[in-house]
Amino acid sequence: MPRLSIHRLSMAHPGDVSALAALIGDGTLPARQIRAVIGKTEGNGGLNDFTRGYFTQSLLHLLADATDEAPEDLAGRIPCVLSGGTEGVLSPHYMVFAVDPAEDGPEGLAMGTAFGPPVAPEDVGNDAQIMRVAAAVRAAMADAGIAGPGDVALVQVKSPAGGPGLLLRSVAGGAMGAALALGDVPAVAAREDALLTALDLFSPRVSASAGVEVTRDEVVVFGRAAGWCGGLRIAVRPMADALDLAAIQAAFRAAGLEAKPDVPPAQRPRIRAVLAKGEPDRRHRIRGQRHTMLGDIDIDAQRHLRGALGAVIASVAGDGRIFVSGGAAHQGPPGGGLVAVIAEEA
Amino acid sequence: MPRLSIHRLSMAHPGDVSALAALIGDGTLPARQIRAVIGKTEGNGGLNDFTRGYFTQSLLHLLADATDEAPEDLAGRIPCVLSGGTEGVLSPHYMVFAVDPAEDGPEGLAMGTAFGPPVAPEDVGNDAQIMRVAAAVRAAMADAGIAGPGDVALVQVKSPAGGPGLLLRSVAGGAMGAALALGDVPAVAAREDALLTALDLFSPRVSASAGVEVTRDEVVVFGRAAGWCGGLRIAVRPMADALDLAAIQAAFRAAGLEAKPDVPPAQRPRIRAVLAKGEPDRRHRIRGQRHTMLGDIDIDAQRHLRGALGAVIASVAGDGRIFVSGGAAHQGPPGGGLVAVIAEEA
Amino acid sequence: MPRLSIHRLSMAHPGDVSALAALIGDGTLPARQIRAVIGKTEGNGGLNDFTRGYFTQSLLHLLADATDEAPEDLAGRIPCVLSGGTEGVLSPHYMVFAVDPAEDGPEGLAMGTAFGPPVAPEDVGNDAQIMRVAAAVRAAMADAGIAGPGDVALVQVKSPAGGPGLLLRSVAGGAMGAALALGDVPAVAAREDALLTALDLFSPRVSASAGVEVTRDEVVVFGRAAGWCGGLRIAVRPMADALDLAAIQAAFRAAGLEAKPDVPPAQRPRIRAVLAKGEPDRRHRIRGQRHTMLGDIDIDAQRHLRGALGAVIASVAGDGRIFVSGGAAHQGPPGGGLVAVIAEEA
Amino acid sequence: MPRLSIHRLSMAHPGDVSALAALIGDGTLPARQIRAVIGKTEGNGGLNDFTRGYFTQSLLHLLADATDEAPEDLAGRIPCVLSGGTEGVLSPHYMVFAVDPAEDGPEGLAMGTAFGPPVAPEDVGNDAQIMRVAAAVRAAMADAGIAGPGDVALVQVKSPAGGPGLLLRSVAGGAMGAALALGDVPAVAAREDALLTALDLFSPRVSASAGVEVTRDEVVVFGRAAGWCGGLRIAVRPMADALDLAAIQAAFRAAGLEAKPDVPPAQRPRIRAVLAKGEPDRRHRIRGQRHTMLGDIDIDAQRHLRGALGAVIASVAGDGRIFVSGGAAHQGPPGGGLVAVIAEEA
Structure with a gap:
């Protein structure tokens, strides 16, 4: 509809x-x-x-x-x-x-939203957050009319930052909660002791963030659902690392755009949203070469990462309006992340 | 030889x-x-x-x-x-x-070097620097046995930083001096009043930098010359802006490597050097979208630029060992720059 | 009144x-x-x-x-x-x-305010700004009922930041305009070509700043005037440099507080306002020793200065709520600045 | 001697x-x-x-x-x-x-040094480091001929940084080791689980730091000992917080200098060394007012602290050559630190 x-x-x-x-x-x-x-x-x-x-x-x-x-x-x-x-x-x-709501279609890109309950500052990065976010994701799916996890393309989560030192932990908890709801991480593994440590547990279709300005978990879900109008296409791809140019091009192509190497100027207005998550590789190396993001006192590691990954994606999009966010634990492969593209159909 | x-x-x-x-x-x-x-x-x-x-x-x-x-x-x-x-x-x-020097070849990639005289701190960013660097470039060409400007592929210049506030001006003066020696900017235009202002005056094959740790202009020239052994190929391409993925791929391809989209793992060991210059676009926009590099008090604009441009190039090279340097005035198009690749032949 | x-x-x-x-x-x-x-x-x-x-x-x-x-x-x-x-x-x-306005007194600390006209982005740091601000200072004095410049204790100016690179110039222009209105700099000298260069031209009772968020010059004037209630005392002192502990103590004492070395806890609630301006010494030295504020790429020089000067003042006040602002050209001696204290009478 | x-x-x-x-x-x-x-x-x-x-x-x-x-x-x-x-x-x-060694005196300021054994990167911030540093402090006391802990005025420790994230822990371990050797923290309490948590355990005469450039614990001890020439005086004082101006003045005075409020110009050449440790208060407040050092992504908290505390001390010394180092856990009261002055006698 x-x-x-x-x-x-x-x-x-x-x-x-x-x-x-x-x-x-x-x-x-x-x-x-x-x-x-x-x-x-x-x-x-x-x-x-x-x-x-x-x-x-x-x-x-x-x-x-x-x-x-x-x-x-x-x-x-x-x-x-x-x-x-x-x-x-x-x-x-x-x-x-x-x-x-007045328009009508057989099936198309659906969106649903949900909010969790108010959160105490200390109540992030733990099992309670994982459960809260999982419930919110299910509520957002219901809101969109998405039938099941298999039809979900992308979940965007934002959680409260918690107290000092908890920001990245809150991001991880939000990601794990969504991964749990989608069945991308089994319930037995989606636990607080896995946060920021068991990095092989991840969903390749969850983008999470955290901030001091929100007091509740907020969820937006995108996917296919009956009754929605067509015309928009979404594609999400995991990235193996911050240099994964092939995965980025693949996401744009799967969304119906050319990328040879970049989206041609005539197609760029069809880009509606580009979202990505990435992470400074914690092994201090990318493809065997040392990077210096994690030991820099002058520039935050996430700022380094956003600048680098964002530029690679922007070079394909031909446009700097990329939502790229650091802190990608449990959102794509360790040291990598994911990229999502929403485009109008031609 | x-x-x-x-x-x-x-x-x-x-x-x-x-x-x-x-x-x-x-x-x-x-x-x-x-x-x-x-x-x-x-x-x-x-x-x-x-x-x-x-x-x-x-x-x-x-x-x-x-x-x-x-x-x-x-x-x-x-x-x-x-x-x-x-x-x-x-x-x-x-x-x-x-x-x-003991080896011998018919023609190949040649390299020559030269040093200018000691420089007083205030004597950068002016006509004297332009003339000094031009002379040093000619000396480096002679050192390499390069017959003329047409055979030069790339000039790398490093000049003293000068006093506070002169760093970027010294970079520009070094670039202009080399551009003058190569004939890429005519003598009548290669003057101190053009530095950092007449940005349409540039050489697409000069990479310049400056630093407090050198006290003389230092020049390295690469190009074709008789007597040198073969086996190495160099390619240099101008970049229109910091997102010019096509130009970057073209440079790798011209150096004899595939780039579809990145250099395949098996070819990466053949990469011997990747050098690039870039610049935060002074119009505060890239392809029509506002960037924030130039107004950021927390991160220097050149650090922003290197992180972004370096990542785009590294995503093609498949390797983070990219020499990328900011301050690209007169080294490639305004808001853009240039990229050079040296690779072993297959 | x-x-x-x-x-x-x-x-x-x-x-x-x-x-x-x-x-x-x-x-x-x-x-x-x-x-x-x-x-x-x-x-x-x-x-x-x-x-x-x-x-x-x-x-x-x-x-x-x-x-x-x-x-x-x-x-x-x-x-x-x-x-x-x-x-x-x-x-x-x-x-x-x-x-x-309903209260009544014979004479006391008076305050007046005034706004200038809207300012075009390029119209800061020039003679027009100096004249605009001088007029606004006179208007604010009139608003307060302050009889003449001799009764003014402190002028606070805020001007539009102007375009990129103009921020400190706008601060200087605002300071010069106020200094002109107070007669602390003669009209023949209070000109745009003196801004940021003739640093020996200054008022020891002007605090100026600039920001992107204002579009007009804003002025607040403090001084003695008839009809105002008593009970508040203001003291302003020039500082010779960022280490001028004696001047800082003198300001607190002149405002009626002890400072031996700091304001005793029992008197601290009487502090109503502490305002200061300071400047990284442009000669790169303080009392003969090299400082590194002006050459630091990682931390802005004004952030260095505020942290240092603010701490010295706070150590006397016994309280971190100090309004300290960098960019003190023409507001106190070169390399120094000024400090103002407003306190309730005992 | x-x-x-x-x-x-x-x-x-x-x-x-x-x-x-x-x-x-x-x-x-x-x-x-x-x-x-x-x-x-x-x-x-x-x-x-x-x-x-x-x-x-x-x-x-x-x-x-x-x-x-x-x-x-x-x-x-x-x-x-x-x-x-x-x-x-x-x-x-x-x-x-x-x-x-050729000179001779009845008793005076003595100095001794000692090195610990090579340290594996992971072997910092634990009981082994505490024991190693305590032994090194005793060795340095013996080297100086200092009779017992009561004669020690100041211990300076530098330990290896350890791996990423361990820097402040290594500082704490070095401090605790020295505090143990001096008897300022009892052996039963000087344990690794107290590091960075039991901040009420401290020595008011230990200054510790850590860095990537050292591979062994290094210790310098100052104190009174027989046989050393006179002529130098040392004074060390704990600081309650970063605004403790009175403690700083007291240290200068105990070292034989006036401080009213600052050391007079004629006495400044007698200052031989000023060393201090300080710490951003972890309760996010100083004297009841919120500070922002610990939540700043742009400037490291220790840089904030050094700039502030260093300025307060320099304003008393009248000289910016202050050795001030952050990371003061177990070196003076929580949120405070210590300051040491060595001066020539008049």
Whole structure:
């Protein structure tokens, strides 16, 4: 029945939601159809990155004005998954996912969302988080009308950061919870003692992040479901490491775009979303050569990783608006990660 | 007559020259045949990057022990071009260029070196530097026996950093001097008032850098010349911007390697050197999308650029040992740069 | 007639105005009496520091709710001078300056504010800015009822950042404009070609800053005026360099506090505001010893300076809530700056 | 019998030992009398700070030339304790401690040194390190002829960094080992499970650090002993927090200098060494106010701390040549640290 649409918008600074305001203002996008926002702001991506909170506050004020709902209520029903850090060629942007319930189709790309309950600061990175997120993923699947895990293409999770030192652990817990819900990691293994250690346990279709600006687990699920309109195609591929150019090209091709080596200019407007997760290889080596990301006091390792992986993906997309997020434990192979592309069909 | 050989070596830290010591120690590489060293150390690449000086001191002590020449004398005849900053997937390494004069060939890849006179701190980024570097390039061509500018494939320049605030200006002056010697920029235009402003004046075959650890302009020239042995192929390509994946693949292919999309594992050992220059686009945009490299107080813009461009090139090479250096004014198109590949023939 | 009151409030993050909300909510501070806010947020203090904008947005929403004025109107009448960067021991905080017009006194600490006209991005750091700011200072003096420059204790200026590379120049222009209005720099000398070069031209009672989040020059003036209530004392002292402990102690003492060596715990609650400006000495030396602030690629020089100077002041205050801001050209002696203390009388 | 002398020397960059070369060259300081070097280089102070290794290499080459001993042998008998990071007003410098055995005195400031055995990378931060360091401290006391722990004024320890993530743990282990030897922490408590957790266990006269460039524990002990010449006075004081101005002044005064508030210019040349340890308060607060050092992704917490604490001490010394080192667990009170001053008697 419904139709999913995705608007990919640029921002001039983390408080700039003028592009969305224009779309709402001219009637292109009814504010009440907005169901999720995923974006990349230009902070450092760490615990003291407040660009995510700033963008969220700006977005909620805009939507509150447009819908007459309170900002708190909107925050409680619209997942806003922001990743800080636009290192290198990356460009600050946000993707607005809207659903028009009045339209009708036989089967197509579906999206569902769900929120978990409020979380105490210490209650991340543990079994409780894994269970909470798994339940939220199932709820988001139900929301989308996705029949089963086999029809899920991608799960995006955002969890509270927890206290100092817990950020990456919260990311891992969110990923493990989603992997559990999808059956990509068996229940017996999806436990807190595996977080950040048993890196061979992963889902190749989960993208997780964490931040101080959220207080509940937020989940967005994409997949195939009956009743949704066609026109959008999603493809997700695991990457073996941060240099996996072949996997990146394969994802773009599977989404219906050429990539020889990059997406031709004429096809680039069809790109609706590119999302990726990656990780500085903990063995301190990539293909046998030493990297220095993990021992650098001056630049956070995740900033190094985003700048590098984001550039490789952007060189294929021909566009710097890539959502790339570090901390990829349990989201694709160790030292690697995954890349997802959503494109309009030709 | 001579044969050029290139050893690409890893380092565990900026004072680690043990890989070269082993090659000298077991007789693989006679120390007296070493003519130039180009490398990438893991500092920040800026004025307060002392990893270059540390490596240079370590190298000179090793070579002094092996040749019985004084370190100062070695520093005066062996260009040591180091670029700091192995952001992202880049791996610290150095390439040792050696020439065996006893061998003989009809025509092949030639290398020549030259040094300019000592430079006063304020005497960079001006017409004097341009003239000095141009003369040094001509001397290096003569040293290599390269007949004319048309036979030059690549010029690598390193100039003194000058005082605070002059680093990028010194890079530009070195590039312009080499461009003048090659005829890629006409003499009437290759003037100090064009430095860092007339960015459409460039050579697509000059790679320049600057550092506090050198006190004279140092030049290495590569090209075709009679009398040199064959077996090595060099290819250089301009890049339109930091996402120019096609140009990068073209450089690898022109050097005799496949790149579909990356160099196959079996061919990777044939890669002898990959060198690149790039630049954060000063228009604050890449292909129409805003980048944030130039306004970031936390990470230097050149570090952003090296991490991004280096990763794109490494994803094609399948190897993080890429010499990528920021500050590409007058070295390739504005906002872009150039990439050079030297490979053994199959 | 009026009474100035100052509330010094902590924030948990740059979007946290809950302490002010509580004061307004319980009737302690009528929102309509708020006339200026000066604060320190925990960003990097540079062009890409969005914590200032985030705090300002949060503040304006709070005040809009409390006053029923539009945020834009509030922004146009309440100067909000924020400095990013709480390096070292510094603590994020904001000072709310309120004026109760119903109270009455013979003479006391007066405050006035003024705004300049909207500024084009390129129109900073020039004669136009100097004239604009001088006019705004005079308007703020009139607003306070301050009879003449001799009664002014301190001027706080905030100007638009201008385009990339203009931030420090805008700070200097704001300082020079205020120095002109106070007669501390003669009109013939207060010209754009003196900015950042003729550092011996300065006012020892001007604190200037700049930021991307303001579009007009904003001025707050403090001084003695008839009709204001007593009870607050202000003292301002120039500092010869970043180590000028004696000057700092002198400022606290002149404001009526002991400092032997620090303010005793019992007197600390009487501190209402501490503001300081400082500058990494451009001669690369402090008292003959080399400092490394200006050549550091990893940490911005102003962050170094704020962390150091802020700690010295905080060690006297016994409290990390110090408003310390870098870029002190024309605000105190070269390489030094100034420090201002406002305290309640015992 | 012997006489201790201390030369405090500046460096222009981390490879600059020219000031020491001059002292040796003109006969002021016989190279064979050099017994220890403690210094501050301008790196980032973390795992990837190679300025310490660069300085050490430069120093050892100089001393090898001057003594005809091999660099390895010198490194095995002369502790070289370097701390990276000259944030803020701090100035790169090194203190050369020399002992002239031919001189004679009744009692005075004594110095002794000792080295532990080679350490495997994983063997830090555990009971083995604590025992090793305690033994080395006792050996250094014996070397100095110090009768017992009561006569020890200050112990300086440097331990290997261990693998990634172990740096601060190695610092803690070194501190605990020295505290054990001095009897400041009882043997039953000086155990590996107390490291970095039982912060109330500390010695107020131990300064510990760690670095990748050393492979053995190195210890320098200062104290009173018979037979040494007089003329130098040492004072050590614990600091309650990073703002403890009174404790800092007390240390200078106990060393025989005025501090009202700072050391008068005429007395400053008598300062021979200032050493301090400090720590970002792990409770995220200093005197009740939130600090942001521990959550900053852009600047390492120890860099924040050194810049702040170093400035407070330098403001009393009137000189930026302060050896201040972060990671003060078990070296003074939690959240505080200690400061030591050595001065010539008037």
